Amino acid sequence: MTKTSKPVAWVGSSYDDLCAFPDPVQDAMGFALYLAQTGGKHANAKPLKGFGGAGVLEIVDDHDGDTYRAVYTVKFADAVYVLHAFQKKSKTGVKTPPADIEKMxxxxxxxxxxxxTRGGA
Incomplete structure (x- = not known):
């Protein structure tokens, strides 16, 4: 039995932002999104605080001393929406900057x- 794959929808500049990440980060995040498309969850994906539950998840990947994040939602039955992809700039603390939270x-x-508008529930 094969799993069906949900399409990925990119919101705002999230696709271009993720494409600007280093190749190993793109690979890791792409695999995590593939797992989300097929109903799975990557080991590095965790619910993002402040969004009320496990419907909005964050993938974190480190590369060459930098931290990259991609945020997506699985709260829709027929699609995975990528909300934001960004490099974490702050060197202190793990909190997501308020401007990024507002954007998400x-x-x-x-x-x-x-x-x-696509006919979802």
Whole structure:
């Protein structure tokens, strides 16, 4: 039995941002997104705090001393939406910067609207 794969929808500049990451980071995040498409969850994917549950997840990958993050949602039955991809700039603390949280919230709303217009529940 083969698993069906949900399409990935990219919100805002998330696709271009992820494509700017180093190749090994792109590979790791691409595999994590593939797992999400097929109903799985990568070991490095964890629920993002502040979004009410496990519907919004974050993938974190380190490369050459830098930290990269991609945030996606699996709260829709028929699609995986990538909300944001960015390099963590702060060298202190693990908190996601407030500007990035706000961007993700705006993009989650945009994803919800897009999903509704495509005929989702």
């Amino acid at each position: 919230k705006r993009r989650l709303k945009a994803a919800e609207e897009d999903y509704k």
